Structure formats: structure tokens, C-alpha cells
Amino acid sequence: MEEHTRSGRRAALRKVLPAVVAAGISVAGFAVPAHGNEPGSAAATGIRQAAAADGRQAAAAADFPTWGTRWVVHADPDISSPTVGMINKTAAGQDRITADYQVDTGHRVCQGSACSTYMAHLTGPVTGFLTVVAVDVPQDRLPGIPVHGDGGRPQPGGSRQEMLNRAATWLTANNGAQVPYSQAQVWKDGYRQDCSGYTSMALGLPTPGTNTVGLATDRGITRPISLDELKPGDLLIDASGDNNNRHVVIFEKWNNDAHSSYTAYEQRGGHGTDHRTLTYGLPGGDAEFTPYRPVMFGD
Numbered sequence: 001m002e003e004h005t006r007s008g009r010r011a012a013l014r015k016v017l018p019a020v021v022a023a024g025i026s027v028a029g030f031a032v033p034a035h036g037n038e039p040g041s042a043a044a045t046g047i048r049q050a051a052a053a054d055g056r057q058a059a060a061a062a063d064f065p066t067w068g069t070r071w072v073v074h075a076d077p078d079i080s081s082p083t084v085g086m087i088n089k090t091a092a093g094q095d096r097i098t099a100d101y102q103v104d105t106g107h108r109v110c111q112g113s114a115c116s117t118y119m120a121h122l123t124g125p126v127t128g129f130l131t132v133v134a135v136d137v138p139q140d141r142l143p144g145i146p147v148h149g150d151g152g153r154p155q156p157g158g159s160r161q162e163m164l165n166r167a168a169t170w171l172t173a174n175n176g177a178q179v180p181y182s183q184a185q186v187w188k189d190g191y192r193q194d195c196s197g198y199t200s201m202a203l204g205l206p207t208p209g210t211n212t213v214g215l216a217t218d219r220g221i222t223r224p225i226s227l228d229e230l231k232p233g234d235l236l237i238d239a240s241g242d243n244n245n246r247h248v249v250i251f252e253k254w255n256n257d258a259h260s261s262y263t264a265y266e267q268r269g270g271h272g273t274d275h276r277t278l279t280y281g282l283p284g285g286d287a288e289f290t291p292y293r294p295v296m297f298g299d
Helices: 010-022 042-061 160-169 195-203 212-217
Strands: 063-065 071-074 083-087 096-111 114-124 128-131 222-224 235-238 247-254 262-268 272-278 290-294
Touching: 083 128, 096 128, 160 195, 160 247, 160 262, 195 212, 195 247, 195 262, 212 235, 212 247, 212 290
Parallel strands: none
Antiparallel strands: 063 096, 071 083, 071 128, 096 114, 114 128, 222 290, 235 247, 235 290, 247 262, 262 272
8 A cells, every 4th residue: 555655846856956057958858767755754744744735725726836947838738849938037936827727748757856747737927838847846746736638547636426437447447357456566557556556546646646644644635524524536544554554445425324334446455446335434343544535526
């Protein structure tokens, strides 16, 4: 259920920025390998906390800070498309951008330790498409902003039913059988074959998927709710312990009016993808599970 997570953007990127600017290079075209932090490290915890703060602001205003200078804004969601403008022309981070949606181009752009395949559609200060690497947030996509187009991969946003439909695909994706469970391997779609990788796939989060702790603590992804608030597509998460006992399942529906059990999707050890009745988090069930709502649903 654990995985390698990306490192923070701010410190790493600003270390390389002076050299890039001195050379007169547009940072939007400068690519180097990315690095990450182990899920349980102090750095990874700090990234999740920063992501939570940024996610709350971004979801409310669709307004984001930027970093660096001379980021190119393109006419289309393609870094090879014509230039329509530039942000931060004369000073690092002088412009804030407003975005109404983003596109997963499938083309990886890196700067320092930050990488992203997403380009944001800006409505200001310039109208056009900008790589998300230019935006001063820890994530590699903009939190709370819908994704348009598919690029052959599951996408964030959309309805609860669309999320459940994505979850159901792994029940038969293995030549008619369920995708097998693994904490180390990734499936053909690029997502880790454990519970958090599976849930990340259903949510359309970036590959290979965040970890179980990230799904519970990153407020750009989920927020806590009560049991009586559960709706299709919400999550029940046990983020305690280590990678051998953390778990997350996707709530589909209550099985009765008494709410004594529910049907859920999950990726479980020794079996793989499953769709079955559970009582995790309910009275008499495993009390370690807490309900959460994906913020992409907007409620």
C-alpha cells in the first residue's frame, strides 16, 4: 500500500532557478530527472501538510502562485504549440495564475525535482495553456481543478458514478479476471496494484498513485466526514500502522436501512480487486477505519 512519493517543489526548484535565469533559458523548456521521498519520511509528511493548505485555497479560488521567470504560455495543451504569452517576465513569481481546467498531455515536463504531465488552461493573466510545473504547489496537478480529455488514462473530476465505473474496470482487466494484488508492481495503466494505487486509479490521481496515509491526510484529495454522510465514491481508510495493515476501500452503497453493512470496491492482499460486503468502520467492525470524501466531488 506504500509507494515512492515526489519531493517538494519549492526548495528544490529555487535552488536551480538562479543558474537557469542567468543563462537566459526559459525554465519551461528545461528538463532534469525528478526525485522523491519515502512515504513515511519527515519530508514527505511536510509535503502532505503543504499540499493540504494549498489544496484548500486552490479549490476555493482556482487562483495559484507561480515561481521562477519566463514561463511560456501555449495556444494548445502541447508544449510544441505556438506561444501566446509569458508569465513572470521580469521577476520570479510576480504573476498569479487563474485556471479553470487542466489537461493530462501524457508528455512529462520536469524542472529540478518537480515533474508533471499536466497543463493548466489559464484565464488570467494570459489565456492559454501553462505547464503545471510552473505553479508553486507541491502536487503535479492543480488541486480542486477539473481535468478535461483522457489521454488514454483515468481522469480526476467527473461524477461519483464515473469514479465507481473506473473502480469496476479492475475486476475484469486481467483478461477477464481481477487485477492481482502487489505493493511493488504496477498495472498496465501505470497504477500500483495495492489498495492505495487502486483507489488513486479510481480517483484519477497521478500515477503510480499516492499512498494510504496521503489519501487520508492530503486535504487537496480528501476531507474527513461522518459515517452518516457516506455517499457512493467516498472512502473508508485505516491509515494507522505500517504498510502491512493500512488499507482503503471505496464505498458504493449501504446494504440495508440499518446501515449495518455496505458494498465496497477494494484491492486486497491474497485476492486482488474485489467488490463485496464490508463492515470496516461500522459499530462492531474494524474501528480503525475512518470515512473520507474526495474533494473532487465538490460537496
